[in-house]
């Protein structure tokens with residue numbers, strides 16, 4: 001029988017995924033689920049045929065420069081690949097794949113949950129109950145803002161952005177979006193979505209802004225102090241994409257100065273660190289990068305990784321190959 005591919009998996013994955021990987025490949029698993037250090041990543045790229053990293057592994061040009069000739073594929077467990085220097089990898093003849101599609105609904109659910117929770121102050125209400133300080137209802141207590149009839153501006157209208165739009169539409173929000181290019185007329189019509197070529201102009205008119213674009217050199221700090229300033233003081237900012245798309249320090253300042261009404265964030269610029277200035281603000285709901293954290297989603301992500309590796313090993317182009325030019 002042909003020699004099995006040697007794969008190194010950098011984090012603990014759902015048990016059925018690890019089991020299948022062990023059946024198919026010569027698999028090295030991360031027993032205690034610690035985040036790989038730079039040295040461990042270097043050791044991995046020197047021995048593995050296939051590396052299976054996650055968002056917590058920085059596969060930069062320094063790591064890739066140490067890769068052995070045997071490394072042919074980096075099969076990311078995740079949709080975003082901003083932790084990988086894809087350009088350098090491809091220049092070295094290493095194929096990169098990701099796992100799009102299977103986490104679309106889960107991530108859009110968390111975005112929608114934040115869109116529902118923050119303007120209606122659900123996290124503040126939960127805190128009142130948890131601390132036992134609910135001492136009676138009054139007509140003007142815990143008033144939030146209504147969603148129906150308001151404008152949602154989606155930044156990045158890919159799979160996840162469109163899934164957020166479908167959900168938001170059902171709650172009566174009017175859908176607006178900014179993207180490098182408009183979606184198809186059919187999709188625009190289905191979502192009754194309005195395209196804004198100018199992000200700045202859109203931001204000034206939205207009641208809620210949801211970030212759903214990847215983190216690339218072009219989107220780093222897309223939401224900077226100047227753009228946060230364009231938003232209405234009554235507007236909310238939601239981010240389930242990547243922390244780096246927002247200047248986190250500028251966001252904390254904008255929130256404290258009342259330049260925007262609140263924020264719901266699942267991702268941060270320097271995870272797992274969170275700007276201290278964001279902590280303890282009543283109008284801010286923070287989550288620890290849970291967008292795709294469902295048993296189904298994480299299992300399907302693992303299955304996708306396996307399909308990408310198997311297809312590649314069989315000498316075909318893997319279904320989820322990442323092409324650097326379109327990043």
Ligand code: 8YV
Pocket residue numbers: 053054055056077078079080081103289291292
């Ligand atoms: C994961 C994600 O938490 O897929 C992504 O881009 O951010 C999440 O689904 C993580 O990235 C897995 O590597």
